[in-house]
Ligand SMILES: *[C@@H]1O[C@H](CO)[C@@H](O)[C@H](O)[C@H]1NC(C)=O
Ligand SMILES: *[C@@H]1O[C@H](CO)[C@@H](O)[C@H](O)[C@H]1NC(C)=O
Ligand SMILES: *[C@@H]1O[C@H](CO)[C@@H](O)[C@H](O)[C@H]1NC(C)=O
Ligand SMILES: *[C@@H]1O[C@H](CO)[C@@H](O)[C@H](O)[C@H]1NC(C)=O
């Protein structure tokens with residue numbers, strides 16, 4: 001049934017141009033949504049009635065003649081569908097072709113052809129109803145404890161990437177930008193909010209109210225949001241006149257000042273850098289119980305409570321995390337919301353800029369809390385180089401089909417951190433002025449529009465020297481293919497140096513790529529060059545240069561460090577003389593250089609390109625003047641952690657304990673910087689791991705290992721299924737500090753089995769959790785993971801074969817002994833039907849070569865450790 005309305009209002013066509021991106025599962029391009037009127041009623045929320053009713057009326061332009069209108073719908077029960085010509089209200093009869101959960105599509109076939117010339121714009125009105133679920137997708141409910149610990153319900157949304165279709169029928173693809181006029185009917189005593197400011201509130205006779213919001217700017221469906229909760233709020237106006245609000249449960253009212261101030265400062269800083277206004281008169285940030293992370297919903301950003309609710313005594317680490325998260329989401333209001341990627345293939349355009357700006361803005365406003373260079377190195381450069389060493393994906397993923405689980409895998413370290421690193425590399429290569437101008441131009445040109453990477457490239461106008469690549473060439477070189485190079489530096493006579501490039505590989509399980517080459521900005525440090533080439537490249541290696549001999553500004557006796565400031569996205573390998581002079585002078589170099597050098601050394605050692613003695617020598621040097629930045633890098637699980645697992649030597653553990661002790665001495669004083677606090681955290685972790693055998697030392701009294709109480713299975717289950725990374729990390733830390741011989745692996749196994757039995761996580765998410773578990777401490781968590789995987793039947797792993805393969809790939813690289821290798825091989829043989837044909841032989845080669853490497857290296861390293869004074873320092877102090 002159709003209700004006749006004012007059809008003549010707003011029937012004009014104003015087209016957003018949709019680029020032609022076709023791939024599997026995408027919506028057809030002969031219709032184009034222009035505007036939504038969305039009306040939702042959720043009046044029972046305070047009364048344990050979680051149903052909601054809605055109607056949506058979508059104005060749709062006919063781009064080319066068609067007899068179908070296709071959009072998304074999942075889980076909404078449809079009561080009526082009505083199609084009308086906008087111009088005169090003529091009803092268009094139709095039938096429903098498809099509304100199956102599997103396809104997620106709602107396909108409406110019209111009885112006559114819809115004509116572009118004649119019909120122009122039609123209105124599709126759908127009346128539906130649904131229930132607020134609890135699984136943090138779509139329009140869902142959560143709760144917090146109010147006065148007297150009474151549970152209070154909150155209705156909110158999580159739509160990215162494709163869950164708007166769970167809340168209401170819509171064209172749920174990021175290439176469509178439409179305006180939204182939203183009305184929400186709720187209990188009169190609830191706070192109701194959405195993307196836009198409130199336009200009118202109408203009190204209804206039954207004690208409910210209808211809140212009508214202003215029309216939004218053109219925006220994507222994944223950014224739509226609504227909130228119904230009994231929340232409190234604090235507000236302030238930004239210098240540019242935007243009303244900033246923090247919304248939270250009433251009990252938190254006193255703890256919102258820090259985030260209110262941060263949100264205001266960070267927004268001003270962003271507006272100043274970009275020269276762009278927000279496009280909305282208000283920007284609210286809302287603390288949602290158990291949200292897990294944060295989501296940049298336009299004008300009403302959602303956060304887990306920990307990022308907005310900070311008591312006066314909040315730890316620096318929590319404040320830093322809050323600043324970074326608010327900065328990230330604020331940056332998204334321009335990068336992603338105002339200017340949006342046309343398809344998930346270009347997700348890096350929004351996540352890369354948000355990552356870049358979270359630190360740029362954070363360091364600008366809170367320089368003591370977040371030193372820019374060091375924070376970038378620890379937070380982004382190190383993890384991105386680690387992740388990108390495995391065969392994964394390029395930044396631009398094309399083609400990419402409309403498959404939600406596949407799209408979700410793109411929210412990873414590559415899309416966030418690598419993209420942030422590449423943007424920073426280009427900023428430093430072309431200079432801040434040119435970069436900022438390009439960014440401003442990009443936003444200005446595409447305000448309210450959608451973009452592809454080409455649009456970004458075309459926004460830069462840089463006067464190039466003949467021997468440098470264009471900005472587009474720079475970007476494409478790093479964006480269109482996965483991986484990165486290792487640059488080999490060989491000192492020739494005098495100041496001549498030979499540079500070579502080749503792709504860095506982590507002993508790949510899949511094919512070896514020996515042909516990829518990059519445009520590489522070469523920066524360097526020598527004493528004679530007076531800092532000239534530390535940020536801006538001295539020269540470029542081209543994609544055609546496999547090898548290049550160049551004269552640098554340096555004396556024969558100078559130390560040469562290439563990529564000294566960690567700006568280039570590559571690793572550097574030196575010749576023996578180069579490494580030696582670096583080791584001899586290591587402590588005279590700034591800590592950011594030390595960190596890069598030690599990271600490269602460890603990673604190259606793991607790939608067999610240099611010996612581990614080099615790393616140990618460097619550690620020994622660093623121990624004489626410890627600094628948190630190189631420390632954090634050296635102690636990473638992938639670096640020293642790997643070596644410790646391979647060696648399995650009490651003597652090495654003693655050596656490490658000496659090193660950890662030095663770190664405590666450094667970080668033990670008060671007035672710590674953020675990085676020092678983090679370093680101390682890592683030191684605690686190592687201490688508890690190593691402590692088992694040395695606990696009787698005299699340091700014991702001053703350095704207590706963390707409380708390590710046995711964890712009940714139910715708690716492990718809850719932490720594992722939590723969407724919050726921090727909750728999981730805390731669990732891992734707790735599991736890690738239990739003594740190895742305790743029953744802890746079986747607690748983990750029991751928990752994993754329970755998760756599987758009750759289907760608490762999709763197999764894809766479960767594999768992702770297992771991945772993070774292994775990464776956090778392979779020595780401890782690999783065996784139970786392998787044991788668990790052996791019990792998973794094929795039909796569960798099959799549909800997420802990609803993810804399964806990624807997990808196996810990780811496992812294969814972490815195997816350190818024969819017994820484990822045999823178990824993993826068994827797992828792969830049994831599962832060969834869902835693995836690529838060459839996976840098994842390659843994986844076996846990787847494991848065999850790790851083990852034979854192990855046999856060769858271990859005696860040498862043991863000897864090194866034996867002769868080292870570090871172990872003896874420890875002995876002396878420990879037994880005084
Ligand atoms: C619409 O999509 C088809 C393929 O599905 C393509 O051939 C055509 O060029 C597209 N048209 C427009 C206007 O984008
Ligand atoms: C909201 O909180 C106020 C004050 O505590 C209370 O009077 C009101 O009933 C609450 N409303 C709902 C819907 O829970
Ligand atoms: C609004 O919610 C409060 C608290 O749950 C409840 O007492 C009241 O009856 C509700 N009002 C209506 C009109 O449903
Ligand atoms: C949706 O329903 C409400 C209440 O019945 C009505 O006032 C409104 O006009 C409807 N909107 C549309 C677009 O049909």
Ligand SMILES: *[C@@H]1O[C@H](CO)[C@@H](O)[C@H](O)[C@H]1NC(C)=O
Nearest residue numbers: 360424427428431432433535
């Ligand atoms: C951008 O480049 C300039 C040098 O032109 C540098 O001073 C600045 O720190 C760079 N920004 C970032 C975030 O690295």
Ligand SMILES: *[C@@H]1O[C@H](CO)[C@@H](O)[C@H](O)[C@H]1NC(C)=O
Nearest residue numbers: 492493494495496497549550
């Ligand atoms: C050093 O080597 C470079 C390149 O191999 C050569 O061009 C140069 O003449 C040599 N210089 C000296 C002083 O030997």
Ligand SMILES: *[C@@H]1O[C@H](CO)[C@@H](O)[C@H](O)[C@H]1NC(C)=O
Nearest residue numbers: 526527528529530555557558
């Ligand atoms: C570094 O260079 C300066 C001048 O350029 C010189 O005075 C100093 O001795 C050099 N230091 C070293 C360690 O070579």
Ligand SMILES: CC(=O)N[C@H]1CO[C@H](CO)[C@@H](O)[C@@H]1O
Nearest residue numbers: 527557558559581584585588
């Ligand atoms: C710049 C610098 O400090 N260079 C020193 C590096 O170490 C060697 C010894 O190996 C010294 O001779 C250099 O002066």
Ligand SMILES: CC(=O)N[C@H]1CO[C@H](CO)[C@@H](O)[C@@H]1O
Nearest residue numbers: 790792793794827830831834
């Ligand atoms: C898909 C598949 O073949 N899965 C097998 C993987 O290996 C385990 C045993 O290690 C089998 O139980 C699965 O059936």
Ligand SMILES: [Zn+2]
Nearest residue numbers: 328332351354
């Ligand atoms: Zn983001």
